[in-house]
Amino acid sequence: MNGFVRVLMFIYSVVIAVISVVLLYALVDDGIFADILQPLRSVVTGPVSKWVYFAVLMLLFITSIISITNAITYGRLNRTRLRKTDIGSVDIGADAIENIALNSARAAQVGIKNARCRVTPGKNGAIRVIISCVLYSNVEIPASMAKAQEKIKKDIERYTGIVVQDVFVKVTKVEATTAKVENR
Numbered sequence: 001m002n003g004f005v006r007v008l009m010f011i012y013s014v015v016i017a018v019i020s021v022v023l024l025y026a027l028v029d030d031g032i033f034a035d036i037l038q039p040l041r042s043v044v045t046g047p048v049s050k051w052v053y054f055a056v057l058m059l060l061f062i063t064s065i066i067s068i069t070n071a072i073t074y075g076r077l078n079r080t081r082l083r084k085t086d087i088g089s090v091d092i093g094a095d096a097i098e099n100i101a102l103n104s105a106r107a108a109q110v111g112i113k114n115a116r117c118r119v120t121p122g123k124n125g126a127i128r129v130i131i132s133c134v135l136y137s138n139v140e141i142p143a144s145m146a147k148a149q150e151k152i153k154k155d156i157e158r159y160t161g162i163v164v165q166d167v168f169v170k171v172t173k174v175e176a177t178t179a180k181v182e183n184r
Contacts, residue, residue, distance in 0.1 A: 013067035020061040027054060092160050094119050101129050101167075104155040108148040111139030113175060122165035129156065129164060134173045145169045 027050070098117040105115050115133040122128045129152060135141065149167040156164050 013064045016064040020057050023057050100156050100159055101152045104152045105148050108151040110144035110148050111136040126163040126165035128166045130168045132170045132172050135171055137174050137176045
């Protein structure tokens, strides 16, 4: 989920939360909406419909709080990954995992000129690694990137102990290799 969608989801959730709080207040003070919402008054004052109304509003309020929380936290790996040892615990930051992935991609020697990395949460505590790279023109893309994927997965799992679910490689550009001519 990109940032724009997350912001829209956050705003929507806040609006729903405010509306549900105002409508919950109508249960306490049924004169708040006097003539504007006459049909709502009959719902709020009815003995059975009052509880149905309350249940629906509580459901709206709880789902809006969950949406707000998801909008804030979704899409980015938790700041650290905690690993327990006999002596204590080790916190491994997302930036450290991204740097391991970038170093592994370059160390694979598969013609990567430049690369960027992003780590996101996967299923069952695993992570997903997304590498965007610029390659030199003399590279066999499928075979070379498969080799890079394997190296990235093995290195992250070996150095951190965190299971890697997927390694996605996105080739954004292929640049021609140019010979350098030195002036005397």
